[in-house]
Amino acid sequence: MTVRGRRLAAIFILAALPGWAPQSALAPAGDEAERIALLSWILFVGATAILLIVIAALALAIHGAEPVRRVIGSEGAIRWGGIVFPSVVLTLLLGYGLWLMREAIAAQTTPALRIAVTGEQWWWRVDYQRDGAAPVREANEIRIPVGREIDFALRSNDVIHSFWVPSLGGKLDMIPGRTNTLRLKAERPGMYRGQCAEYCGGPHALMALEIVAVPEAEFQAWLAAADARNELAEPKVAAGEKLFLSAGCGACHAVRGTQAAGMVGPDLSRVGGRRFLAAATLRNTAENLAGFITDPQVAKPGALMPPFEIFTSEEMDALTAYLGSLR
Amino acid sequence: MQPLAHARRTAAWLLAAPSRVFVAAVSALVLVLAGAVLFAWSGVYNVAASSGHFRIVDHFLRFGMENSVRARAPSTSLPPGIDESLVRLGAGHFHAGCAYCHGSPGTPISPVAARMLPPPPVLTERVGRWSDGELFWIVKHGLKYAGMPGFPSLHRDDEIWAVIAFLRRLPSLDRPGYRALALGEVEPEPQRGMGVATGQSEPDAIGACARCHGERQGPPSRLVPILHGQPAAMLENALRAYAKGERDSGVMQTATIGLPDSTVRHLAAYYASLPRPPASIETIDQAAAARGEAIARDGVPSHGVPSCLGCHGQSAAPDYPRLAGQPARYLEGQLAVWRKGLNDRSATGRIMAPIARRLSEAQSRDLAAYFASLAAPREAPR
Numbered sequence: 001m002t003v004r005g006r007r008l009a010a011i012f013i014l015a016a017l018p019g020w021a022p023q024s025a026l027a028p029a030g031d032e033a034e035r036i037a038l039l040s041w042i043l044f045v046g047a048t049a050i051l052l053i054v055i056a057a058l059a060l061a062i063h064g065a066e067p068v069r070r071v072i073g074s075e076g077a078i079r080w081g082g083i084v085f086p087s088v089v090l091t092l093l094l095g096y097g098l099w100l101m102r103e104a105i106a107a108q109t110t111p112a113l114r115i116a117v118t119g120e121q122w123w124w125r126v127d128y129q130r131d132g133a134a135p136v137r138e139a140n141e142i143r144i145p146v147g148r149e150i151d152f153a154l155r156s157n158d159v160i161h162s163f164w165v166p167s168l169g170g171k172l173d174m175i176p177g178r179t180n181t182l183r184l185k186a187e188r189p190g191m192y193r194g195q196c197a198e199y200c201g202g203p204h205a206l207m208a209l210e211i212v213a214v215p216e217a218e219f220q221a222w223l224a225a226a227d228a229r230n231e232l233a234e235p236k237v238a239a240g241e242k243l244f245l246s247a248g249c250g251a252c253h254a255v256r257g258t259q260a261a262g263m264v265g266p267d268l269s270r271v272g273g274r275r276f277l278a279a280a281t282l283r284n285t286a287e288n289l290a291g292f293i294t295d296p297q298v299a300k301p302g303a304l305m306p307p308f309e310i311f312t313s314e315e316m317d318a319l320t321a322y323l324g325s326l327r
Numbered sequence: 328m329q330p331l332a333h334a335r336r337t338a339a340w341l342l343a344a345p346s347r348v349f350v351a352a353v354s355a356l357v358l359v360l361a362g363a364v365l366f367a368w369s370g371v372y373n374v375a376a377s378s379g380h381f382r383i384v385d386h387f388l389r390f391g392m393e394n395s396v397r398a399r400a401p402s403t404s405l406p407p408g409i410d411e412s413l414v415r416l417g418a419g420h421f422h423a424g425c426a427y428c429h430g431s432p433g434t435p436i437s438p439v440a441a442r443m444l445p446p447p448p449v450l451t452e453r454v455g456r457w458s459d460g461e462l463f464w465i466v467k468h469g470l471k472y473a474g475m476p477g478f479p480s481l482h483r484d485d486e487i488w489a490v491i492a493f494l495r496r497l498p499s500l501d502r503p504g505y506r507a508l509a510l511g512e513v514e515p516e517p518q519r520g521m522g523v524a525t526g527q528s529e530p531d532a533i534g535a536c537a538r539c540h541g542e543r544q545g546p547p548s549r550l551v552p553i554l555h556g557q558p559a560a561m562l563e564n565a566l567r568a569y570a571k572g573e574r575d576s577g578v579m580q581t582a583t584i585g586l587p588d589s590t591v592r593h594l595a596a597y598y599a600s601l602p603r604p605p606a607s608i609e610t611i612d613q614a615a616a617a618r619g620e621a622i623a624r625d626g627v628p629s630h631g632v633p634s635c636l637g638c639h640g641q642s643a644a645p646d647y648p649r650l651a652g653q654p655a656r657y658l659e660g661q662l663a664v665w666r667k668g669l670n671d672r673s674a675t676g677r678i679m680a681p682i683a684r685r686l687s688e689a690q691s692r693d694l695a696a697y698f699a700s701l702a703a704p705r706e707a708p709r
Binding site: 157245252 | 629631644
């Protein structure tokens with residue numbers, strides 16, 4: 001087996017293991033994901049049992065004793081085993097599935113928090129709704145409080161995307177001109193990886209996100225700190241901010257508290273605190289950041305951002321130091 | 328009559344079978360080729376330009392050239408009316424690129440160029456024979472075997488049309504009229520012996536930027552940018568990009584090629600230090616300018632277009648040009664060049680290229696109107 005083949009096999013095996021927590025429907029960490037996992041297991045076990053029964057019937061029909069074969073070949077067996085049994089089983093499964101999913105379809109209670117997530121080619125725009133204040137804008141990494149029900153208002157600005165965080169729940173399409181609401185709840189703190197689950201053009205496979213579930217108090221503190229101005233104690237960081245503003249970065253990217261208010265690209269107000277860059281595709285390191293700024297098309301072919309090859313290495317140092325300091 | 332009868336018999340024998348015809352044709356071809364090689368190898372043919380052509384050869388070559396040009400030239404022509412900006416830009420390039428071989432009003436063709444074969448024509452007498460499209464084709468592609476070169480950039484038809492607009496004006500020009508168009512505000516010093524002898528004063532001032540870009544005044548053509556007070560770093564990058572051909576312009580490549588690095592730095596610093604020239608009056612479509620302002624301030628986020636002022640405002644990095652107060656026609660022309668997919672080979676060009684391609688022609692026009700309507704600051708930034 002080639003290296004590539006081995007790697008692919010490893011990915012499939014890992015994805016199937018319940019223990020591979022970051023992105024697996026079989027490692028549920030929320031109510032809806034648990035219901036989906038339960039339904040999946042019922043399907044797997046039931047399908048396996050039925051397959052075994054069919055194989056056994058086939059074997060008996062070929063090699064069994066004459067009376068057994070006569071029973072299997074009778075019209076009654078076909079009526080009961082071929083029509084009544086599947087009809088009843090499938091009807092029960094459908095009813096059970098609908099009953100299980102009733103809360104995902106129409107939730108009665110009011111959510112603790114509403115987060116608008118808008119699909120863009122190829123990243124996620126995130127807005128935390130606040131009472132009596134402007135929403136807090138983020139991108140690609142969504143923080144949520146543990147144990148609270150959260151409504152995700154899913155929209156799209158360009159093409160159809162699909163929002164899927166397998167460990168927390170089912171997937172829901174993001175359709176231009178529509179708002180679909182998905183209610184999720186994380187039972188345990190942790191990182192839950194999600195992915196765009198509807199082909200949305202070129203680097204669709206590089207459109208991922210992370211949901212970070214933290215204790216309620218920590219979440220509230222994080223949200224409240226959104227408007228705090230970042231400290232520019234270090235001269236390098238201050239130089240980086242100056243460069244960020246003068247080189248035109250702010251025409252596409254917003255940083256709260258500065259003149260940078262661009263709406264074209266992801267909000268960078270707290271980019272330094274994210275684990276990943278470029279919609280959860282690159283580790284958030286200074287080198288990766290510098291590489292992405294120099295030529296975004298390498299990491300994300302087709303992205304709107306043009307290459308910025310105009311910075312000296314000192315300037316790039318200052319710029320990445322500044323972006324890293326935004327937390 | 329015997330030889331004739333013999334030939335007739337041979338011909339009849341050859342034509343009797345297709346294979347014989349084929350062999351005969353191939354043999355004839357080989358003989359002709361061998362003869363040609365022998366002719367070239369022997370050195371009998373005189374390639375001296377000084378010896379001229381036989382009159383019939385000359386007529387034949389001219390006949391072929393004229394028909395080739397007529398067959399290939401586009402049917403487009405200059406828009407009616409007088410476009411002074413176009414004429415001025417064309418005059419500026421003519422002076423640098425064409426006048427040496429073709430002469431100019433008051434300045435005869437250089438004897439060196441006049442001994443070419445065919446000798447370059449005095450254009451005053453010739454341009455009337457060609458249509459606009461034919462002149463355009465000749466200036467763009469040049470003429471094989473005639474020493475007429477093609478245009479330095481095959482992508483900038485707009486610049487070539489400027490040359491054609493000037494060529495239409497040329498026959499009516501006298502020496503002062505020509506020099507006013509081609510040299511603008513540049514007045515080479517009165518010819519003093521020492522200045523000419525030591526090269527301090529150059530009577531034709533071919534390399535003078537101010538011929539087109541102005542110095543005490545602004546550029547005489549609205550197709551030419553105002554360089555006064557632009558950041559030095561941007562000007563340096565632009566000069567280098569033009570010289571390297573990373574930015575497409577036959578006019579500017581001709582003007583910048585071979586400029587030493589120190590000259591580029593001094594030149595950029597000089598224009599950066601110049602105060603803005605008095606603004607010339609330009610009629611601006613106010614509605615277009617208002618639409619342009621909205622794009623310049625907020626961009627068009629749904630189309631991936633950021634705010635222009637992020638990079639082109641007065642406080643932007645010195646790598647980027649300031650657009651306030653630039654002529655609308657120049658800005659529109661440059662945005663059209665971007666939309667054609669050109670200018671994307673320099674570091675700053677690669678930033679602008681994808682953004683400019685997201686702008687429509689109408690949006691570009693509005694933006695040009697907006698930036699032209701802005702009163703540029705009088706003091707030089709940085």
